[in-house]
Amino acid sequence: MLRYKDGDVAAFETLYRRHNDSLYRYLLRRCLDRNAAEDVFQEVWGKIIKSRRSYRRTAKFTTFLYRVAHNCFIDHIRRNKRHLAASDADPDLSADPSDEPDLAAEKGLARERLNAVLLTLPDEQRDVFLLHEEAGLTLDTIAHVTGVNRETAKSRLRYAVNKLKAALSEPADGSGNQP
């Protein structure tokens, strides 16, 4: 980021390639809508680009990136509260069209089950779990990004993991949708 601040566009491209997919998945599972996730994704990177001049290396870039993403998602929720309330029940997490049909079906089933369980999680627990899994953030960093204390973040993560663990351990007969 500091190199990009000095005008090195290639450095930014490297940075982007390192974080783009994980950020995209994080936003996709938070927004539960592909278009909304792409909009927030662009907004996040736009803010990162714009803030390159005032960037100070006080923390890891990942922390900075996901804090911006977290705030952008909250802004997006505030802007589109009514729209999101209607689209909550219809998540758009379809299969990647580049996968083989059998593999896609198998992945699709697992993804469907996991997504169904993720949907049952409260928003705060889902946020903490996604920050941990996608961004690889520690509890302290998660607490910093989400604006809560460490114990709260730890508690939320524990609840989320326990619920997902319970749901995944159940037989795949369609009862996984039960909370």
Place this chain on the structure above:
Amino acid sequence: MNQDRDNNLPSAESDPLVSAEYRASATERTPPALDAVVLEKARAAPKNARLRGFYALWFRPLAFVTTLVLSLALLLELTNTPQLQPILDAETEIGRRQPQASETAPTDAADGVISEFRHGVDSPAWIERRDAKNESTSGKPQSPEPSASAENLNLSDDVGDRERFELTPVPMNDVKTTQAPGSANAPVSDERASAGFAEMIEAGSKRMQEKDSVMETAIQGLHQTRAAEEPQIEEVAAGSAFAVVPDRAARSCLEEQMSDPLKWWQCITDLKAAGRDDDAKAELDLFNATYPDFEPPDAP
């Protein structure tokens, strides 16, 4: 130690099975179009920043110069506005006319006489007449004495001159200035000062007498002028004091009586006592116009 263990996410907060399941299922990738948009934006940002830097560098001086130029243009526009010029000309013309109107009030011969009467001993006509008189009496021209000038005696105005002369104390410094030029620097004793003061008094009395004679002359000139221009005056000044002045032939009081206010007043009183109220009123109007400051001994 406990915090390190928490940060490493032990089994209570992290489950390998759940993580593996999630990572196996979370295979979405960013659409290439989205990547292209973001990267294009990242490439364009430094160029825009350079342009913005250029504009930011020149923006303030440019804004300052623009404001200055616009202000000057507005000032020139206001200065050259055609509507303002006639107003300015009219104001200048009014300012030029006002003093002229006050200065050129007397326009005819009668007003000239009145002006001479008002200016009294300061009027140029009176000075000429006095010089001629002095030449005829002494045979040689006399320069006006500085001690007897109207300014030193506070006789510049004809209204209430007598009262002012009598009531205004003249400082001794002024007495010094009335002495002969040769003795200006000599020490002034009390006797000499009192003698100078007496001279000054005498000169003032003489001036007052001369002034009375000037007044008589002025009145006579006024009557003559008025007799010559009476028809016009009566037409123009209807309703004024001159309008009620009767014809010279029908006048009740004589010229000799009119020269003395007390005699004139007595004539008016006699007319009123004789029952000639109209004549008395006409004479009284003329009398009031001639002697506005006269205080009658008793009302007629």
